Amino acid sequence: MNRRQWVALSAGSFAAGRSAAVAQQTSQSPPAANAGRPPQDTVLPLERYEPKSMLHVPETHVPRSRFPVIDFHTHITFATGGANPGAVRFSMDPANCLAVMDRKNIRTMVNVTGGYGAGLLDAIGKLQTAHPGRFIVFTEPAWTKASDADYSKFQADQIADAHKAGAKGLKVLKTLGLFLRERGSQKLVRIDDPRFDPMWEAVGSLKMPVAIHISDPEAFFLPIDRFNERYEELHAHPDWSFHGKDFPGNRELQEARRNVMRRHPKTQFVCLHVADAEDLPYVSECLDSHPNMSVDIAARIGELGRQPRSARKFFDKYQDRIVFGTDASSSASTPQQTFGDALYEIYYRFLETEDEYFDYAPATVPPQGRWRISGLGLSEQVLRKVYGENAARLIGLSA
Numbered sequence: 001m002n003r004r005q006w007v008a009l010s011a012g013s014f015a016a017g018r019s020a021a022v023a024q025q026t027s028q029s030p031p032a033a034n035a036g037r038p039p040q041d042t043v044l045p046l047e048r049y050e051p052k053s054m055l056h057v058p059e060t061h062v063p064r065s066r067f068p069v070i071d072f073h074t075h076i077t078f079a080t081g082g083a084n085p086g087a088v089r090f091s092m093d094p095a096n097c098l099a100v101m102d103r104k105n106i107r108t109m110v111n112v113t114g115g116y117g118a119g120l121l122d123a124i125g126k127l128q129t130a131h132p133g134r135f136i137v138f139t140e141p142a143w144t145k146a147s148d149a150d151y152s153k154f155q156a157d158q159i160a161d162a163h164k165a166g167a168k169g170l171k172v173l174k175t176l177g178l179f180l181r182e183r184g185s186q187k188l189v190r191i192d193d194p195r196f197d198p199m200w201e202a203v204g205s206l207k208m209p210v211a212i213h214i215s216d217p218e219a220f221f222l223p224i225d226r227f228n229e230r231y232e233e234l235h236a237h238p239d240w241s242f243h244g245k246d247f248p249g250n251r252e253l254q255e256a257r258r259n260v261m262r263r264h265p266k267t268q269f270v271c272l273h274v275a276d277a278e279d280l281p282y283v284s285e286c287l288d289s290h291p292n293m294s295v296d297i298a299a300r301i302g303e304l305g306r307q308p309r310s311a312r313k314f315f316d317k318y319q320d321r322i323v324f325g326t327d328a329s330s331s332a333s334t335p336q337q338t339f340g341d342a343l344y345e346i347y348y349r350f351l352e353t354e355d356e357y358f359d360y361a362p363a364t365v366p367p368q369g370r371w372r373i374s375g376l377g378l379s380e381q382v383l384r385k386v387y388g389e390n391a392a393r394l395i396g397l398s399a
Contacts, residue, residue, distance in 0.1 A: 064348070065104065068387065070110065071108070072391045073327050075111065076109065076111040086142065087122075090126070104344040107133075107388060108391075109328075110391070112138045114140065121165055140170070141196075152195050152199070159199060160202060163208060169209045169210065177190070178242060178253075191259075192256045197263065204266045207396065210270065211296070215253040217230060218276070221242050221250045258290065265292050271286075272296050274296070277304060283314075284317070284318075294322065296323045297325060299326070301360050302361070302369065304350075305374055320390060324347070336361035336367050343361075349375055351378050353377055354376075354377035357374060358372055359372060360372065
C-alpha cells in the first residue's frame, strides 16, 4: 500500500467513525428546532435596539473649537403664526445662549428666523442691540400676503425697512416650494415664481445674504417602506414626508432654486443643509455654475460624515464657500439640532479630528438613520474659513 492509498483509507475511516459518533449523539439528544436563535422574549422592537460598537478606535473630546465660530444657522426665535404672523416667540433664553457660546468658543449666533415687522424689531432689540457682536438677526418674507395683488412691491419695501432696522439677511424657509399655496386655488407656489424677483433684487442691492432652505433629505420624497433608509425617522414624523400628493420632487425644487440664482447673479444665496448633502457631485455642479452660491452644513454632518473622503475633497475645493451652521433650537424631538454643549462638541470633532465611527447626534438611537460618521480632519486654513471667516464676509462682520 502506497502513501496516497494509506492517506485515503485513513481519511475514510475517520469520516466513517465521525459519522457514527454524530449519529449516536443525534439519536440521544436531538437539537432544538430554534437552536442558535434567541428566545422569543429577547426579540426587541427596532426602536429599542441600541447596539454598542466593539471597535477600538480613537475617541477625541473637543470641548472648544480651534478657532472662533460664527453659527450661521440657529433658531433663537420662531414666528408665532396665527392672527399675528410677523410676531416672534423666544424659544431660547439669550443668557443661556451666551453661557454656551462662551464655553464653546462661539463668537456669534445668527438667528435666522427673526420674523418681520414688530416681531423683527423685538428680536433685534433683545438680541442684536442688547448684545452687540454676539447675535445677528435675519428677517423673513411675509408669506401670508403672497397672493395679494401688490405683494411684489410690498415685500421689497419690507426688506428695505428690515435692513434699516438692523436685519443682516433674509431667511427663506421651505415654506416656499412645499407649503405656500395660492389663495383660493391652493396650488403650490413655485420657488422661481417671478413675483419674488423684486425681493431677491432688494436683498442683493442691500448686500443681505439669503439663507434659503427649499428641500429635505431625498428619502423624504420616497415611499415610507422597508427600502427607505430613514424609515424610523419618517415613521416617527410622518408629516415630514413629501411623497405623493402634489409635492414636487427634490430635483425639481433644486432646479427651481437654480433658476432664481441664475436670474439674480448679484444676490448671495447660502443654500442651507449643503443644498443636497446626499449628492455632492450635483452640489459641486451647482457651485461651479453659480458664483453667488454658498452652502452651510447645518444638520447634515450625518450625511457628510458617512462619505468622509468625498466630503473632505468637497471642503478643500469649496473652502471659501462653506459656512458653519447647526440649525440649533430648543426642540428635544430633534437631538441633531438641540442647542447645547454636546451638539457643538460633535461638530468640532467632525471637523477637526480623523476619529472614526462616532455618533452624529447626542442621542442613544441615531435620529436620522442608523449609521455613524467619521471626522474630516480639516486643515487650519480650511477650519478658519468654515468656522467664521466666510460667514463674517457674507454678513459684513469685521474680522
